Amino acid sequence: MLANYKILTVTHKSTNLKTIGDFIIKAADASALKSRLEAIKSQFQLDELLYLPTCNRVMYLFTTSQPVDERFTASFFQHINPNLPAATFNHIDEIVDTLEGSAALEHLLDVAASVDSLVIGERQILRQLREAFEQCWGWGLTGNFVRLAYQQAVAAAKAVYSNTRIGEKPVSIVSLAIQKLLKAKLNKNARILLIGAGQTNQLVAKFLLKHAFTNVVVFNRSLGKAKELAEMLDGESFPLDRLPLHKGGFDCLIVCTGATDSIITPELYAALLQGDSRRKVVIDLSVPHNVAEAVVENNNIDYIEIEGLRHMAQANLSFREQEVEQAKEILNQYLQAFPPLLKQRQLELAMNKVPAEIKAVKEKAINEVFRKEVEMLDGQSRELMEKMMAYMEKKCIGIPMRVAREAVLVGE
Numbered sequence: 582m583l584a585n586y587k588i589l590t591v592t593h594k595s596t597n598l599k600t601i602g603d604f605i606i607k608a609a610d611a612s613a614l615k616s617r618l619e620a621i622k623s624q625f626q627l628d629e630l631l632y633l634p635t636c637n638r639v640m641y642l643f644t645t646s647q648p649v650d651e652r653f654t655a656s657f658f659q660h661i662n663p664n665l666p667a668a669t670f671n672h673i674d675e676i677v678d679t680l681e682g683s684a685a686l687e688h689l690l691d692v693a694a695s696v697d698s699l700v701i702g703e704r705q706i707l708r709q710l711r712e713a714f715e716q717c718w719g720w721g722l723t724g725n726f727v728r729l730a731y732q733q734a735v736a737a738a739k740a741v742y743s744n745t746r747i748g749e750k751p752v753s754i755v756s757l758a759i760q761k762l763l764k765a766k767l768n769k770n771a772r773i774l775l776i777g778a779g780q781t782n783q784l785v786a787k788f789l790l791k792h793a794f795t796n797v798v799v800f801n802r803s804l805g806k807a808k809e810l811a812e813m814l815d816g817e818s819f820p821l822d823r824l825p826l827h828k829g830g831f832d833c834l835i836v837c838t839g840a841t842d843s844i845i846t847p848e849l850y851a852a853l854l855q856g857d858s859r860r861k862v863v864i865d866l867s868v869p870h871n872v873a874e875a876v877v878e879n880n881n882i883d884y885i886e887i888e889g890l891r892h893m894a895q896a897n898l899s900f901r902e903q904e905v906e907q908a909k910e911i912l913n914q915y916l917q918a919f920p921p922l923l924k925q926r927q928l929e930l931a932m933n934k935v936p937a938e939i940k941a942v943k944e945k946a947i948n949e950v951f952r953k954e955v956e957m958l959d960g961q962s963r964e965l966m967e968k969m970m971a972y973m974e975k976k977c978i979g980i981p982m983r984v985a986r987e988a989v990l991v992g993e
């Protein structure tokens with residue numbers, strides 16, 4: 582069964598973050614995403630499927646007994662993005678990592694423990710993994726086997742976070758972006774437009790508060806979350822569809838949403854400028870980017886985006902490299918412990934049938950095989966027989982489970 586775990590993934594290690602955007606599922610909302618994932622699961626005959634898009638990877642973890650070869654991979658991603666650029670498609674085997682069995686599990690553990698992250702030790706990945714799992718589990722896409730691997734990954738990651746210094750002095754993508762923003766030396770009352778109010782921009786808002794920026798307007802698809810952020814920053818809030826009507830201009834635009842298409846189009850950007858031609862700071866932390874390329878190319882902009890922050894993250898690596906070694910040792914222990922867990926789980930699933938089958942044997946004995954003899958029994962004898970049968974039934978159910986468990990332990 583371990584061999585049935587498969588991962589197709591595109592990460593910051595194999596390509597740039599912009600290209601990762603070509604491998605994610607474009608969906609307008611959660612229900613569209615659910616439908617697309619269901620279609621993928623059925624089209625490719627996957628038993629279970631977990632979809633994890635983050636700012637520096639997209640991962641498809643699934644279980645299937647079919648081989649995942651180059652043909653499978655090409656057809657998989659053509660299905661996900663029929664408009665995959667030819668230049669990308671022709672190098673798909675270099676861009677996509679295909680992992681199977683123990684290697685797939687090892688990768689999942691590495692991802693959860695953030696040793697594979699762009700910014701090593703960034704703990705947000707554990708939250709993202711949890712949310713992805715809960716979503717796919719809630720939608721019935723994952724089952725017991727992905728759950729077992731997920732639980733092992735979470736346990737391993739927690740052990741790494743508490744037994745190494747990998748999470749110390751955390752430097753997130755957001756803090757790196759803010760460091761760059763501060764270098765632009767904006768006034769504390771610079772007009773900042775914050776687009777999106779998800780986890781990432783909540784962190785951005787905390788930094789804006791910490792650095793005492795006083796003039797922030799928040800726009801978000803749902804107004805409630807925008808309001809919460811605006812209250813924290815003592816600013817104003819509006820629904821996202823009001824953005825084209827914003828007449829107050831801006832000095833800095835910070836965009837980070839889960840939208841899979843550009844939100845800041847050239848037309849919208851021109852409208853937001855309100856004729857102001859001075860240099861602006863534009864931060865786009867979304868993957869895929871939410872600021873259209875044409876906006877960046879044709880305007881007077883200090884542009885801060887994730888790819889550029891990757892270099893800054895490298896500096897962070899040296900401190901954590903030793904920790905990664907130690908983390909790997911811990912992860913290896915969890916990796917080694919997984920096959921017996923898996924066997925046990927398989928046995929438990931197989932044993933699920935045992936109680937019903939034993940009960941059926943008992944019923945058949947009383948009602949068919951020994952029916953005549955049973956009918957001849959007096960009340961007391963019949964009561965004793967039923968008690969004995971119930972006792973036997975209970976004991977018999979436990980025996981195969983115990984024997985199987987012992988067999989797993991001996992086999993280790």
Ligand SMILES: NC(=O)c1ccc[n+]([C@@H]2O[C@H](COP(=O)([O-])OP(=O)(O)OC[C@H]3O[C@@H](n4cnc5c(N)ncnc54)[C@H](OP(=O)(O)O)[C@@H]3O)[C@@H](O)[C@H]2O)c1
Nearest residue numbers: 635636705777778779780781802803838839840866867868
């Ligand atoms: N978390 C990280 O560590 C991290 C770091 C860097 C970059 N990123 C990238 O940042 C982006 C957001 O991540 P997150 O963790 O902040 O996500 P999140 O907590 O799930 O929040 C998503 C945000 O995007 C909005 N949104 C989602 N779909 C939208 C659409 N179709 N149109 C307009 N708004 C939409 C949501 O609005 P509602 O409130 O209305 O739902 C919410 O404000 C992603 O591209 C991610 O890859 C994440």
